[in-house]
Amino acid sequence: MQRTHSHRTVLLNEAVEALQIQPDGHYIDATFGRGGHSRAILARLSPRGRLTVFDKDPEAVAVARALAAQDARVTVRHEGFAALAALPPASADGLLLDLGVSSPQLDDPARGFSFRHDGPLDMRMDPTRGPSAADWLATATVAEMTEVIRDYGEERFAASIAKAIDRRRQERGPVRTTAELAEIVAGAVKTREPGKDPATRTFQAIRIYINAELEELQQALNAALDVLRPGGRLVVISFHSLEDRMVKRFMVGYARPVADRRAPMVEPPPALLAQLSRTMPSADEVAANPRARSAVMRAATRTAAPRTAALAPAATHRRSA
Structure with missing residues (x-):
């Protein structure tokens, strides 16, 4: 039996308004999910408009392909949004990135994203590709786990958690379920934030690392400069501070001219x-959907300036562990 899980699209109307849909335009929903934003975009497109959707998750891709079978304006790509770079330059009028994990992924115990439901410790956006969280935790060193949990979870007890995971591996074997990991973290975290489970930051960190989320986000942001036409809109919805800081720095960095220090007398591009x-x-919205409470949406317009690769702001994170 196929699993069904409800999903509320966050900032639905705000995101579509920010895209400033042109009826005959080409738009990209780089994180299709369950298609809430995509359907709202399609409702504003003419028969000549086009929508390209990306998603890693096979279940999301199945929903997208069903939509495409009913609407010839839709093109589906079973890829992460880093693959935006493969699209033709200046081919899109708008690009939407709705980051993070969807409600169907969180609510399905078999996906292993949530400490609230016991299930296999997977955490992969695409469970057909790459190592799972359990695979990584079975082999990672204490130093590697500490770095990931500290840098991607902003967890001050990262070292204690990593050591606790290592002790568990030595005494009872690898950690294989979400409940096991949550229990280990709860025992290692000395103080708890009000209203937040002690495992929240650790689960976030491991998920980000397993899916290379920040690296892929940086690639997608860089690709947006090439894919968007002059006047095209870039809209990004983030759900934690690491993502939002990266998006903010990217937009701020490209929203001001960058002078060439080797040629101080030359006018900067x-x-x-x-x-925006x-x-x-x-x-x-937060009252109706508590998962929306941490969302931040940022929007920008692509100017008519030519792309200069040398101006790209440096990535703020790297997957080094």
Whole structure:
């Protein structure tokens, strides 16, 4: 029997408004999920408009392909959004990135994303590719685990958690389920944030690492500069501070001219982006969907300036562990 899990699209109307849909335009939903944003975009497109959707998750891709079978304007790519770089230059009028994990992924114990449901410790966006979280935890050194949990989870007890995982491996074998990992973390975290499970940061960190989320986000942001036409909109919804800082620095970095220090008398090239807005969910949306509470949406417009690779801001994170 096929599993069904409900999903509320975060900042649905705000994101579509920020894209400023042109009826005959080409738009990209680089994180299809269950298609909430995509369907809203399609509703504003004419019969000549086009929508390209990306997703790693086979279940999301199945939903997208069902939509494409009913609507010839939709093209589906079973890829992560780092594959945006393969699209033709200046081919899109708008690009949406809705980051993080969807409700169907969180609510399905078999996916292993949540400490609230016991299940296999998987955490892969695409469970057909690459090592699972359990595979990595079975072989990672204490130093590697500490670095990942500290850097990607911003967890101050990272070293204690990594040592506790290592002790568990030596005494009882590898950690294989979400409940086992959550129990280990709870025993290693000395103080708890009010209203937050002690395993929250560790699960976030391991998920980000396993899926190379920050590296892929940086690649997608860089690709957006090439894929968007002049005047095209870039809209990004983030759900934790690491993502939002990366998006903010990227937009700020490209929204101002960058002078060449080797040629101080030469006028700097024009900015490649114009920042537009920062939007948070309304109180009503958060009340109806508590998972929206940490969302931040940032939008920018691609200017008419030519792309210059040398101006790219440096990536703020790297997958070194």
